[in-house]
Amino acid sequence: MDTVVLLSRLQFAAATMFHFLFVPLTLGLSVLIAYMETMYVKTDDETYLRMTKFWGKIFLINFALGIVTGITLEFQFGTNWSRYSAFVGDIFGSLLAIEATAAFFLESTLIGVWIFGWNKISKKAHATVMWLVALAGTFSAIWILIANAWMQHPVGYTIRNGRAELTDFFAVVTQKFAILEFFHTVGGAYIISAFFVMGVSAYHLLKKQNIEFFTRSFRIALVFGLVFSFFEVFEGHLHGADLAHSQPAKLAAMDAHWETSERAPVYLFSIPDEKNERNFIEIGPIPGGLSLLAFHDFNAEVKGLKDFPKDERPPVLITFSAFKLMVGLGFLFCLLTLVGWFLRNRLTDYPLYLKVMLFAIPLPYLAMQLGWIVAEVGRQPWIVYGIMKTKDAVSPVASIQVFTSLVAFVLIYGLLGAVGFYLIFKEAKRGPKLN
Amino acid sequence: MELQSIWFFIWGLLWALFFMTDGFDFGVGILYPFLGKSDTDKRVMINALGPVWDGNEVWLITAGGVTFAAFPLVYAVMFSSLYSALMLILFALILRGVSFEFRGKVNNPTWKKVWDTCIFIGSFGPAFLFGVAFANIFKGIPFDGNGIYHGTLFTLLNPYGLLGGVFFVLLFLQHGALWLCIKSEGDLYERASATAGKIWPVLLVVAVIFLGATKFATPLYDNYIAHPALFIVILITVAALVGVKFFIAKGAWFSAWFSSALTTMGAIFFGIIGLYPNLFPSSIDKAYSLSAFNASSSPLTLKIMLVVVILFIPVIIGYQIWTYNLFKGKVTKEDLDLDDAY
Known part of the structure; x- marks a missing residue:
């Protein structure tokens, strides 16, 4: 059993740390790009548009990597930490579900509108879409961090039926x-x-x-x-x-x-x-x-x-x-x-x-x-x-299952990381397009 | 109706919405190497999914999240039992997602070929494995009273499980081919519409075999026999499938796609209704089965989550419809010329 604990911890560490190579840039760069695009709408200065597009291109590569590596995280609690999931799902699970419905949906739906909608909606609406992407990303962060904070400092619960059950939702989200x-x-x-x-x-x-x-x-x-x-x-x-x-x-x-x-x-x-x-x-x-x-x-x-x-x-x-x-x-x-x-x-x-x-x-x-x-x-x-x-x-x-998936994680994420950063560097080095 | 039963149906609805939306993405991804003859064809195919696939995939995240929130024990036992299958699905989805973004970033045939392969694997893999997984859930999974799974990945690859996989793949092939008929023009459109017509009889035969096999492999029909009015769900699903053929013949692609969406939703609900009240039945002993009643969260959590879902799901459906409407019509050259098009 100790091997499974160790392997599962390594796998979770690898998956989360890799995920968090991309998420922070998404959170911050979305705000900067939204600002640049707003300046373009306000001033009609083409440089701001080129800035929006140049940083936007890098943002999208980074965004894709953040998104795809986030999917595994949500399911890993079930695959590798099922005792934990059964024990805390009443509280922790609902926070993750709220994150998906109240925030992540908006972010993922609107990113498509931003990429493909340049000629379909007004300039102003297009800039607003990026603000909403940034806002939705921030809301995602709020819910995920409330969930993590509950693991760090559990509040608003009681131990009943052999698990932690919610007693005070407000206490959990405002601690x-x-x-x-x-x-x-x-x-x-x-x-x-x-x-x-x-x-x-x-x-x-x-x-x-x-x-x-x-x-x-x-x-x-x-x-x-x-x-x-x-x-x-x-x-x-x-x-x-x-x-x-x-x-x-x-x-x-x-x-x-x-x-x-x-x-x-x-x-x-x-x-x-x-x-x-x-x-x-x-x-x-x-x-x-x-x-x-x-x-x-x-x-x-x-x-x-x-x-x-x-x-x-x-x-x-x-x-x-x-x-x-x-x-x-x-x-x-x-x-x-x-x-x-x-x-x-x-x-x-x-x-x-x-x-x-x-x-x-x-x-x-x-x-x-x-x-x-x-x-x-x-x-x-x-x-x-x-x-x-x-x-x-x-x-x-079985430890062999976790070992296999850990190896797969390291290989696939290693390759993705290499390709992702290569593309980010390539775009960054190339610089903006001429007008 | 008890809170747990309401949640059981929300759970089923979310899975159905996931397969109804991301299902055509899978279908297009499976058809991709076969229908995409030129680079432009291929780009039309992935850009036909471009504005919507990411939002579609979030239905999976939500279905997973809601399982965790409303039925934590199911979330725990289901995903640890189906460990290897789920890991394969997740890796495949990762490959699909990055392939769309990466493919066009370097202008080199080998580079493109790598991501083309990943798009196919990333679409076929989840489509097939989800089918295998759900068919096995209908049948019952060998796990004991401590939630410990007695089997391997290969336990799932039994004849009924494999049939479920084939059925899902065909369902999504039909759905994806029809989406392409809506989105493409010229040669690609000709190939897509011919394919849509050819898939239909195969899907019909497999659907009938699946319905029949379900009688022998699972107890799903017990609920229908106890409440014969429920057979209407099966009738609607079959009618929708017949509707697909009818609209294909008329070349009414959107109506055909819509019928196909209804068929997909119906197919999922056929299983969900048969499962009720179980979410994850055990094949070792019925007493170990996890149901809406013995595996749910506390009433307070179920109530709070119900408020969340009632507030947000209609809003989500609203802005997703807005997005689909914004990007309706054929993929044009102008779309492909966008800086960040796939």
């Missing part, structure tokens, strides 16, 4: 954890798209081609990126502080905080030693730093990992490293966009900055994946925090 998780994920998605547009624009500006076109694209993305990079740091802090109440074991693992203490410090650098329940190295303590971040009080008591039974602690090293790296990247995004703000009017004079921005494209993607590692690995050993363990959630299927 603080869900709201914080939604803004954090969407903020991250917007940063990804801003850096994507800035990076691709930087490539062309370095080559001195289509300067007007790409300066304009860069600046739109810069404003978007600047706002959301700072927003993300602030929001991320609130999200982290909330864990002190909702998931104290995860918080302790994120900072490798072993002993329950008042005036708990944050270290500028440390390396956790899980076996001996301590840190190998601790350099640069900021006394009371963790207490301050978690409770907004230098002297507050922060629960340490040792106060949790060993079998209820998440893997510390993974959670810790992913968290620290993500935070570091978050600050880097603020710095890069801030520098960009000062250089915005003479971008082509600063090839070094443009080069940095080109190579910065993968960084927000990395930060996003790390964030999900903190969220999901940091929740272990629970699948639903405090009420169901991951090892009890798996389907009663």
Whole structure:
């Protein structure tokens, strides 16, 4: 049975992480494209139309990959996590069903109208369709993240008939954890798209081609990126502080905080030693730093990992490293966009900055994946925090089946990813069509 | 009517809507290598699906989601029992989806050939496997009281299961050929209309065999014998199938397609009504069967979801009809010249 758990976890990780290489760009780029198209409708400036079409082409390749990889996710709860599904379907299942009916349907139907409807509806209606695609995508995110938040911090339920049954729908959809998780994920998605547009624009500006076109694209993305990079740091802090109440074991693992203490410090650098329940190295303590971040009080008591039974602690090293790296990247995004703000009017004079921005494209993607590692690995050993363990959630299927499907996932997704990114790069490099 | 029974029929309706809409996409995808002689033919075929296939596929997501929400135990046992078959379906659907988008992005014959093959596999695979899966569900699946499946992928490939697969493929071939008659012109149109006419008698024969085999392989007719008025569903379905032939003969393609849509819906409902109240019957012991009554969510969840469905499904149907109407008529050269056409 342990093999099935491990294989199913690997498969779920592979399928979700791959899915989330594409979804964030869809969420953010749809907003940017809708803005560009609206500017075209308002000003009749052809450059905005070319921008809409150029970024739109890349958007559609990315969108297709996001869509097709999303289908497997919805069914994987049933195929690989049937015990979990039977236990939480009353709540979790309904959130997924609402996502499909209230959001995903609109997005998938309207994307066809946007692609094929250029000559069938008015310019204004066409731009509105992209806004609706963006809006529907955001609503999808809301419902999916409410569902994930319920796994992180279950509320509004009672255990009855051997399963979790809904008692308060309103509590489930409005809980603080869900709201914080939604803004954090969407903020991250917007940063990804801003850096994507800035990076691709930087490539062309370095080559001195289509300067007007790409300066304009860069600046739109810069404003978007600047706002959301700072927003993300602030929001991320609130999200982290909330864990002190909702998931104290995860918080302790994120900072490798072993002993329950008042005036708990944050270290500028440390390396956790899980076996001996301590840190190998601790350099640069900021006394009371963790207490301050978690409770907004230098002297507050922060629960340490040792106060949790060993079998209820998440893997510390993974959670810790992913968290620290993500935070570091978050600050880097603020710095890069801030520098960009000062250089915005003479971008082509600063090839070094443009080069940095080109190579910065993968960084927000990395930060996003790390964030999900903190969220999901940091929740272990629970699948639903405090009420169901991951090892009890798996389907009663043969390990050979899961092994086979895992191999198929890795092969097919690997090929799709290679082809998808090849096409995205190809279109991005080619640049916009002439008028 | 109890809440659970209402949900049982919503569940059936969503599957029926999925096969009625995405069914013709599958059909066109299966016909694709045979009717698409030139690159332009092929492009007309996939662009005939372009504006609608994605929205059609969401009926599957919704059917899956609603199974999860309203009948969690069915969702859990059904999808873990049918693990390998479902994985094959999902991978096939992935290939189909990306092929539409990727095919035209590189102008190279080998590249196009790869995605052409994927379009066929991605359409034939799900069409056939869904048929196999549903026929086996009608028959009963070997799973025990703990929801553990005693069989393999090959257990599903029994004669009745295979017959179900063939029946679904033919149903969708008919549906897809008629869609092409509506959307295409010239040589492609000639080939599509000839094909639509040729498929019909084969479909009729297989449908009759399937109806007969169902009597021996499944208990589906028990509900019909208990309530003979239900036979009207079968009559309407058969009448719709006859209607397909009638409208083909007149060259009234939209009416023929509409009849074919009705045939598809009817075929699904024939099975769903026969299953009631079971959603996932066990062939090991009737006592293990998962029904609308022993596998449903709590009354609160069923009520909330009912509100969601009553609010949104009509709206969805509304904007999907708007989309179909917006893109009615033949696929033109202008359509193919669009920047992002497939």
